[in-house]
Amino acid sequence: MKNFRLLLLNLALLSVGWVNAQTARVQVIHNSSDTAAATVDVWLNNTLAIDDFNYRTATPFLDLPSNTPVDITIQPSNSVDTTSGLFRQTVNLDSNQTYIVIANGIISASGYSPSTPFGLDIFANGRETSANGATETDVLVYHGSTDAPTVDVVETSVPAGTIVDNASYSDFAGYLQLAVNDYTIEVRDSANSTIVANYSAPLQTLNTGGLAITVLASGFLDSTQNSNGASFGLFAALPTGGPLVALPELPIPTARVQVIHNSADLAASKVDVWLNDGVLLDDFEFRTASPFVDAQAGVPFVVSIADSASTDTAGAIAQYTFTLEEDSTYIIVANGIVSPSGYSPATPFNLDVFASGRETSANGATE
Template sequence: MWCNRSATDGTVGVYTNEGASVADGEDVITPPQTGCQEQDGWCTAESGIDASVWFTFTATSAGVNITTCNDGNTVDTQVALYSATDCEDFSTLTFLGGNDDIVGGCDLGSTGFASDLTYCGLTVGQTYWILVDGYNGANGEFAISVSDDVSCPARAQIIHNSAEDVAAVVDIYVNDGLALPGVEFRTATEFIDLPAGEEIEIDIAPGGSTDVSESIYNVAVTLESGATYVIVADGITGLSTGSYDPSPAFGLQIYDMGREAATSATNTDVLVHHGSTDAPTVDVVEVGVGAGIIVDNAAYTDFAGYLELGTLDYQLAIQDENNTTTVATYEAPLSTLGLDGAAITVVASGFLTPAVNNDGPAFGLWVATAAGGELIPLPLVTSVNELEAIDFNMFPNPANDELFINSVEQIESIAIYDTQGRLVFSEANNIQRIDISDLSEGFYSVAVSIGDRVSTERLVKL
């Protein structure tokens, strides 16, 4: 079997692809034709897989280098890297990266057209597969080595959760350079690369700043190579003319075990963060399917680790740490939003008592997906103020080109999200007819808002 080849161990090994063939079904995982020296495919003139030899290795770090630019190599090679859920079924392989020719040519072995692939984003302990092939059927002895001595950037998502008025829009600088301009409250970046293995300076400045000298917050951090982070901005800068009670200092809360996807395709991995400055230590109790306490004693700025939940629709009750008072109950429609296989961050955001916090945004639970963008509000079921759900009608459903929404109340805003949590439509008026002809077929979540109340309904677009 192709998946039972011996794993490489970082040393150079000499093998041959003479007599090698292509297994049934192997053609479905042929790498894309992106260019000879690219890291995400093979030469555009390559016709496909001709004489493959397979290797496996277990990742010992987030990065790997695979090269045939070694003494003893005689073949114009091409290499590709895959993950798999079933090593005996080619259809389960996921292409990660590929290279045909090393940049600048190879001065080892007898051919300058050896391959050299560097990839970051591996999961330590997971097994990966390497395909070695000859360009347009080239065959002979090739020399391959696999090394984990690779410096990878860190990956990070930044979530803006500071509800202070002067921090409504901020600029983010990295090492004095403007990295992310105009980041708005209750939005998140996608996961981005940040320098790793060395100290970097992160500065926050008001939106529209001219340079880093306008910074209102600075922190020096050293991120780990290949690690994934979720970074949340919370707190009060103290620069507002309004009053906030309490007013914990503005800061970046850094979670160093972030995920860009769930560990299982049938789950949704949920990271919970307490970012409400005036909310007490709380428990999160699932009351929909009866899961009970899923987050215990979360205090301000805490992260509660990842909950690996089946992708269902839940109800989350926010209770005091003694479970005697329910602050609010929210819908968490993971299934309705189609979040199978996703990793998300749920942030407690805003003020429990806006009246003593400069009439700022009210408390709620908001979701950041890995795609970033505007945070998604979780619909309110009940709260200490017993806010009622919004009674609205949405028709037709399923719908083709037009969607109609009406309510006896004055709707303030309507938002439509796709199954990845991306905002695809937003309107801040009491409209009744929505043109959805440009939306792709599939499932969507429609959120209707009046004040602090949000209600959602699932939409099927035909």
């Protein structure tokens, strides 16, 4: 909090020199997850503007000069000038415009995969308040995780469905104008087949009515490949600035599933069972059952039955698409004939699904 008060003082002093100049409104958000950039100094036109600017912190909106080049230099903390800056960019802001500027990417030469270069992503037409007043919150969505794939964001509590489609790294998805409620949002892969993470977006709890905020993906899905940096999460930057607000992470919705191999066709005596592009059951033998396992609920996924020597799902014996309901229990039985001849009747291979399965007796140990 002390650092943030010093930041406000620096910004106030910096703005004094521009009081009679044309200005633009700018909020800066530090989202570079590189540990070497955990705390940086930001210089504007060779003047120290933001001293010791911490990761996952935002400035309030401030007035910066417009219609004139502004040289932005990023330096390590405790810098004394802009010599040999870590990063430098010149911008020219439009008068009376509002900008969101997000510092993102990697400055280190090694230790990160992918090593996406550091940069400033700038969104013009930013907002400080909701366009429709206190009954709504305007939410600007930004993808800022260097190792996360292209994603969709799906709201599941209303449910509103897909609210962000195919957002890739450094994309701004534009403003969502949302009623001031608490929401549940899933981050899914762009194929809509895997839930990457699940979060609460508690706009009502955070009392964001009338505000415009920025919600950004931050951190790494795989920290072990990124110098053990910060883990992936969704964070909100408020227009007043300060430390970003972490959206609470929720458990990914699941169902329980058991698979039973009951296809008596000799050609299917041993098979591989694939879930999307990964092997779920390797060399799964006739008259064998899997244990009950957790499977993601609410997203369509493809089950492929393939030869036991399979390396992918190309040429699968059969493929099926399922969408499971959260907290339900399923028994899936593989049955029928895959061979074109030699069996009478040649009842086609299929997966038979029972959606009200149980793992324990309904009446306890006596039954």
